[in-house]
Amino acid sequence: MIGRLPQHRIVDVHAHLGPYSLFFIPESDAATMVAVMDRTGTDVTVLAANRAIQQDAHLGNSQSLAAVDAYPDRIAAYAVINPWQEPERELERLAGDDRFVGIKVHPSLHRYPVTGARYAAVWEFAESTGCPVLSHSEHQSPYDAPRLFEAVAERYPGTSVVLGHAGITPAGVDEAIEAARRYDSLWLEVCGSQMTGPLIRAMVDQVGSGRVLFGSDFPFIDQRMSLGRVVCAPLTESQRQDVLSGNARKLFRWRPLPGERGVGQ
Amino acid sequence: MSDDVTSGWFDARIVTGAHPASLLPPTDRDAIAAHLDRYALSGALVSAMASWLHHPIGGNAEASAIAHSLADRGVLACWTAVPATSGELDSLTALVDRAVDDGVAAFRIHPASHGFSPALLDELYDALQTNRLPLCVDAAELSWPDLTTIATRFPELPIVVSNLGYRKLRELWAALVGHTNVFIDLVDFAAHQGVEWLAANDLADRLLFATGLGVRDPGESIVRLAWSGLDDATVRLVGSENARRLLHGVRA
Numbered sequence: 001m002i003g004r005l006p007q008h009r010i011v012d013v014h015a016h017l018g019p020y021s022l023f024f025i026p027e028s029d030a031a032t033m034v035a036v037m038d039r040t041g042t043d044v045t046v047l048a049a050n051r052a053i054q055q056d057a058h059l060g061n062s063q064s065l066a067a068v069d070a071y072p073d074r075i076a077a078y079a080v081i082n083p084w085q086e087p088e089r090e091l092e093r094l095a096g097d098d099r100f101v102g103i104k105v106h107p108s109l110h111r112y113p114v115t116g117a118r119y120a121a122v123w124e125f126a127e128s129t130g131c132p133v134l135s136h137s138e139h140q141s142p143y144d145a146p147r148l149f150e151a152v153a154e155r156y157p158g159t160s161v162v163l164g165h166a167g168i169t170p171a172g173v174d175e176a177i178e179a180a181r182r183y184d185s186l187w188l189e190v191c192g193s194q195m196t197g198p199l200i201r202a203m204v205d206q207v208g209s210g211r212v213l214f215g216s217d218f219p220f221i222d223q224r225m226s227l228g229r230v231v232c233a234p235l236t237e238s239q240r241q242d243v244l245s246g247n248a249r250k251l252f253r254w255r256p257l258p259g260e261r262g263v264g265q
Numbered sequence: 266m267s268d269d270v271t272s273g274w275f276d277a278r279i280v281t282g283a284h285p286a287s288l289l290p291p292t293d294r295d296a297i298a299a300h301l302d303r304y305a306l307s308g309a310l311v312s313a314m315a316s317w318l319h320h321p322i323g324g325n326a327e328a329s330a331i332a333h334s335l336a337d338r339g340v341l342a343c344w345t346a347v348p349a350t351s352g353e354l355d356s357l358t359a360l361v362d363r364a365v366d367d368g369v370a371a372f373r374i375h376p377a378s379h380g381f382s383p384a385l386l387d388e389l390y391d392a393l394q395t396n397r398l399p400l401c402v403d404a405a406e407l408s409w410p411d412l413t414t415i416a417t418r419f420p421e422l423p424i425v426v427s428n429l430g431y432r433k434l435r436e437l438w439a440a441l442v443g444h445t446n447v448f449i450d451l452v453d454f455a456a457h458q459g460v461e462w463l464a465a466n467d468l469a470d471r472l473l474f475a476t477g478l479g480v481r482d483p484g485e486s487i488v489r490l491a492w493s494g495l496d497d498a499t500v501r502l503v504g505s506e507n508a509r510r511l512l513h514g515v516r517a
Binding site: 197 | 458492
């Protein structure tokens, strides 16, 4: 019997905010997200507004900051950098506003490869500052297949890159694991509709529990779907706690998350 | 909130047998028994992976074998049907009669995977409606217009739609408000606040708890319902009472 109250403390490193044109999302506002977090034991969520990834990075990033302002102890923001929408302007904004704790890129949606020149400023900024980067990753995508991140890691070894969805498909997870085993700067995040507890266990077994991160994609998808896979996965309790929050606290050192300063600061 | 309401749920979808392209927990007899134990479930509805991915009618024996072996645990069989076709199946009415004799609690169809039009199964829908057996179908197997046609022509036939994902609420809304015989289960019902949205619109009596063990990670549905925003009474409704109302043989 699982009970109605969660037993773990959680940091969700992959979240969004607001509506999305392709389908209806009920209650996609920040207040409802925080209410869900209260039910699931989530201390902090790091989000990038759907408007920022889907249509207008600048306006969407402002929506993310408004959510931080409304819930500064619970929500932190990624700055979405769209390589087609004045990336240097948004990087300057990120540098000057410590409500942003990381960068989010979505190469598949923006139809531009992570290895392209328009992303160079992102990797250079991240390497010089320690700002973590969350990227969508998708098996066989010409823009963000897991193997493409090996070239990024090779060229910018000091940049921490989180492979969102860890490649999405089972075969993509295997490819993401291979990339993360070769490069210590690559981290794996576990949300995705084809993810399972055994696949998460494979990540932990082969990469180590120290570079696997919980994320959910909510409110794009309900947070409890991804969370259930981790909570019920065949992991030790120590491994599970690493994934659910411990690793996120280690990763976000440039600008620590609300509620606790980053490890080593 | 009471932890007690997270026990005794009826799992309205388990698929026994190997999946050829996923890394999932096992689903043989002992694994299903362990699943019932781990999550304190009162029973389950089991269909066969072989019926979906290999031999539609022949696979039904595997579902029944599990149901008979775990009958004392509240496990029931869900059979699969295809159109009557010479050499494959003589009569859908006779198939349903055999199922009733065997204690089968529901039927499942896979029109897309098995390559037929759902309009070829009118004899099945009629027999199921007569015997008050629900029809189960994955969202990807049936178009929304086809679902509407079946639900309209057979208004007393409960239709349980599974595997809705997170992108279907616009279509789902029309189906639920237009047809009181349309239900959904919790397998990969992944829309943010989708469960709470149903309850807020007085549709919680159309939602059945189900994990999809065999095709989905069961942790999804377990945590989705346990840590939902529903009150305890509604959790109990979704967890077991709706299934008890819909399926013959679900224990109190």
